Amino acid sequence: MGLKKGIRFITLKSVGQYINFLSYVRPQKAVELSYALFSQPRIGRLYKESLPEILKNTETETFHHNEHYFQTYTWKGNETKILLVHGWESNASRWQKTLPHLQKSGSTIIAIDAPAHGQSSGKEFNVPLYAEFINKAVEKYQPTIIIGHSIGGAACVYHQYLFPNTSINKMVILGAPSDLKTLIDNYVSMLSLNTKMFSLLENRFLSHFNFRIEDFSGQKFASKFNVSGFIAHDTSDDVVAFEEGKKIASSWKNSQFIETKGLGHGMHDDELYEKVIDFLFKDSELLSS
Template identity: 40%
Template sequence: MKLFAKVIGLYYNLLSVFNLNAATHKAFILFCSPRKGAITDEQRQFLDTSEKHVLFFEEIPITAYIWKGHKTTILFAHGWESNAGRWEPYILKLKDIGHTIIAIDAPKHGNSGGALFDLPLYVEFLNVACKEFQPEVLVGHSMGATSIAYLHYKYPVRSLKKMVLLAPPAYLSRIMADYQKLLGYNNNIMASLEDLCEEKFGMRFDEFSIPKYAKAFEELKSLIIHDRFDDITPFAEGKAIASNLKGSKFIATEGLGHSLPSEKVYSEVFDFIAS
């Protein structure tokens, strides 16, 4: 995989010498194109226990899975190359004790539409879902965690009382630096990508900072869980977000990696929602 990525990067670098604009757009499309995210047969069996609703953002279908209850309404947002089925261990417990659960598939993931995945589009999906279902709790993993945090900064969710961030990336600049390292892009492509990001989304790489945005909703009760040995999102990024949320609780795990599959993690989330 890494060798293949380097070959692609070498090709785009060569293309950039002759046509920087074409190389930049190819690099952007590659960055926004998940390789995974399809629903497995096992996940499909679980998701089929829900009521399915299809919402829309600018004619792009958003698939929402709903388990109705009589208690708190909780909305789940998965991360990159995943889908709503990843939340099964959480949903099984929470629906059994009477909560209303909503989980959505991100753009170009699961059963949702979209030609590409980017965080601003995911935020628009989540905003549509929040307007429809008025959740009191948001739970996100990885890019889903980053997306719900940015959502509440950009479109404050008035019904929201609590937020759970699992292994949250904090800085777009770090994500793009990792992308450059993986593909071996030259600095001309990266500078052009940053210009394209500003044109499309109105921000430079270093302007997107979840710790900075978190200060705008520091009164919100928040739980952040991050593994010390996360090899996808640096542990320090979860700590940085927590440090800017005065009402937050930060839990460090060891040996669970980025996905945080653990009964202890599930219990911490359940207890936080119940508190």
């Protein structure tokens, strides 16, 4: 364990001990703190003055949704539209390596910034809100294809479950978690939180989002899908376990599962992208170049 990792490990453990202590004396405070740690990204913000090159020459649009706003970036092409949905502590620029592959198809490509990421508003990230952002963008742009990475993939799956009848007919899900319970369990064990904290967190999700942690499952959601899906996950993913991708694919009737090796969580790979393009366009006349 390197020094930096070691220090982070120690701080996580001591933060966990502090939260466990609070759970007895000030449970409400303990929940707020543990939920904030779980839901507030530390990196991934973007500033208009210093946008990454890849986002500079795009058409941008800011959407307002209740008290929130979110940002989209468009690379103009033909009528076929692809919506890109990034993951945790990231932003729309994470698609830099993906873009050239998708642009070969001539499609119009739109990338979105998640809640509390990129140029979107807020401090807190959560999947239900992300799904609402996605829905506003889908209504506006009418994409036929959606591609999600990591928790962005989970948000795409949840969006499809909530809004089954949109313009979307093909989905690509890369390195995505299936079950919220897996994420919470990982978080709880990372901080060594006590069982009391687990049930306090469980109640927090129930009261704020109106679902039980174990009901929030990509595997369950995907069992209702009619759209066709391409799910890929890497065996060496150390952020989201390989099993999670398999879970999502297992109940999705019209889907294919691709196992990759050695790509890690990022999933950037020319060969994989060729397979994605094949899945998206092989039956169409769009690639008649």
